[in-house]
Amino acid sequence: MNKVLILQINQTDDVYFVTEVNVEEVDVFYTIFKAYLNTKDQLIKIHNFSTGRDFYDLTHSLEEVLNNKRKIPKELGGKVDLGLLWNEHNQKIILAEEAGKPLKSWRWEGGKMLFLGNDSDEFNSCTTFLYNDEQGNVVLEVSSTYPWFFGEDVPDISYDDWLPEYKILYKTIISKDVIQKWIKQMTAFRDMLEEKTTCCKE
Structure with missing residues (x-):
């Protein structure tokens, strides 16, 4: 794996993106990150599949949180566990499908807080949220996610049996100065991908 983008959170922590191809060979549409x-x-591992186009959405999310536009919806309450609510929402969808009474909408009030996701790594599955708290701070939060898909060698476990294992894996406040740096880094990386994508050139 080749590290192609490192976003420093603080002196000890960071988020980095990797790909299996050489940096010289990356492009917007076909390279998997x-x-x-x-x-x-x-x-x-907090994200298991992205293409270069997804960096536009990620940059937009960063710009929103920088401008205090990703506050937790009032419908969810003030101090809530987004990861737990996300798991409960997904379980509600599954139960409705199994009962033959599918929900009219899969929309979740906290969906705007979603940032990254690794939903195919069995018991290492997790979801990352990026949001503004009540004070306007930028919060990065990673929570365990129920493994909806199991490999052949992995025994299935029901949601109810798994639930006691749920936990917030990581939670920190990121300064807005750092978020500004992330935006610059991600924009530069995105532009580099565009430049290296031959199909986009005339």
Whole structure:
């Protein structure tokens, strides 16, 4: 794996993106990127599939949180556990489907807080949220996610049996100065991908 983008959170922690191809060969449409959260205590794969186009959405999310536009919706309450609510929402969808009474909408009030996701890594699956708290701080939060898909060698476990294992894996406040640096880095990386994508050139 080749590290292609490192976003420093603080002196010890960072988020980095990797790909299997050489940097000289990356492009916007076909290169697959994965993301990891690297701290002094742990290494967590927080995103399992992105293409270069996704960096436009990620940059937009950063710009929103910089401008205090990703506050937790009032419908969810003030101090809530987004990861737990996200798991409960997904379970509600599954139960409705199994009962033959699918929900009219899969929309979740906290969906705007979603930032990155690793939903195909069995018991290492997790979801990353990026949002503004009540004071306007930028919060990065990673929570464990129920593994909806199991490999052949991995025994299935019901949601109810898994739920006691749920936890917030990482939570920190990121300064807005750092977010501004992330935006610059991600924009530069995105522009580099565009430049290297031959199909986009005339």
